[in-house]
Amino acid sequence: MRSTLTALVALSATLLACAQPAPPPTDVEAISFLGDTLRRPALPDDVRARYQAALDTALSEYSRQDLTPEQAADALIWLGRRTAYLGRYREAIDIFSEGVSRFPDDARFLRHRGHRYITVRELDNAITDLANAAHLINGRPDEIEPDGLPNARNTPTSTLHSNIWYHLGLAHYLKGGFEQALGAYQQEAAIADNPDMLVATSWWRYLTLRRLGRDAEAEQVLEPISDSMDIIENQSYHKLLLLAKGVIPADSVLASLGSGDAPADAAVQYGLGAWYLLGGNEERADSLFRDLVARGNWAAFGVIAAEAELRGREQSR
Numbered sequence: 001m002r003s004t005l006t007a008l009v010a011l012s013a014t015l016l017a018c019a020q021p022a023p024p025p026t027d028v029e030a031i032s033f034l035g036d037t038l039r040r041p042a043l044p045d046d047v048r049a050r051y052q053a054a055l056d057t058a059l060s061e062y063s064r065q066d067l068t069p070e071q072a073a074d075a076l077i078w079l080g081r082r083t084a085y086l087g088r089y090r091e092a093i094d095i096f097s098e099g100v101s102r103f104p105d106d107a108r109f110l111r112h113r114g115h116r117y118i119t120v121r122e123l124d125n126a127i128t129d130l131a132n133a134a135h136l137i138n139g140r141p142d143e144i145e146p147d148g149l150p151n152a153r154n155t156p157t158s159t160l161h162s163n164i165w166y167h168l169g170l171a172h173y174l175k176g177g178f179e180q181a182l183g184a185y186q187q188e189a190a191i192a193d194n195p196d197m198l199v200a201t202s203w204w205r206y207l208t209l210r211r212l213g214r215d216a217e218a219e220q221v222l223e224p225i226s227d228s229m230d231i232i233e234n235q236s237y238h239k240l241l242l243l244a245k246g247v248i249p250a251d252s253v254l255a256s257l258g259s260g261d262a263p264a265d266a267a268v269q270y271g272l273g274a275w276y277l278l279g280g281n282e283e284r285a286d287s288l289f290r291d292l293v294a295r296g297n298w299a300a301f302g303v304i305a306a307e308a309e310l311r312g313r314e315q316s317r
Helices: 002-019 045-062 069-085 089-102 107-119 123-137 160-175 178-189 195-211 215-222 235-245 250-255 263-278 282-295 301-316
Strands: 028-031 037-039
Touching: 028 089, 045 069, 069 089, 069 107, 089 107, 107 123, 107 160, 107 301, 123 160, 160 178, 160 195, 160 301, 178 195, 195 215, 195 235, 195 263, 215 235, 235 250, 235 263, 250 263, 263 282, 263 301, 282 301
Parallel strands: none
Antiparallel strands: 028 037
């Protein structure tokens, strides 16, 4: 009798265990706009080692006991940024959330958390954070935002204020809130003081105005764009603006794409798809969007935008 009871207890325990949902994999970072599970991106071994070493340094710096509040805020920002570079976006969001709590008047934490909310497809949270960051910087002097992954000239091209407005505009654009996106991009355009900042905001302003049917204003955005501009890192946006202006053909833009793994390639492919879409070639646009999503570089803004386009088109059918 005892052996039968023991066996039944064991069987019940086994069935109960089987009935419990398995815990989610620890490498799941987001769900795409198309319903796909997005796991932490794989990195080449040498890149991962380099990023991990930078994160270890950031953690060591943040762990120091002699930091002033300003130094502690800087160290926490870098700890979050370095964590995100390894594809650990949820952890980075938690780190920036700690910064929001500890340093509520420091707009940088809302700016970076808002950025990573876009990465994990939580657009409402992104808009809330970035709008609050915009409120915090109102009336305050701008500051250069140092690059975590320096460009070829090791010259930062963006600022805290420009990045807040850029990402706020993008979050609205991805939601289809084009009027709100335009307002953010116009704020950014007012402080764009170098060619890289100009082409970045000009491309998204151009697209947004076209989506709003304000084509004459969109053409005005293209007026200061030329092929002789000294661009350090935003060559993708520069190329797309030259395409929109009729300086270069679509075939040359497509031919310039690399493997599709780089964020710049994703930006170009999405932009080319959007250009076809605005020109009425929906089939070509869909092909470019679907190919881009299938490549798997899901953290790139171009891929996120392609997902948003495809979801919107599926919902409208």
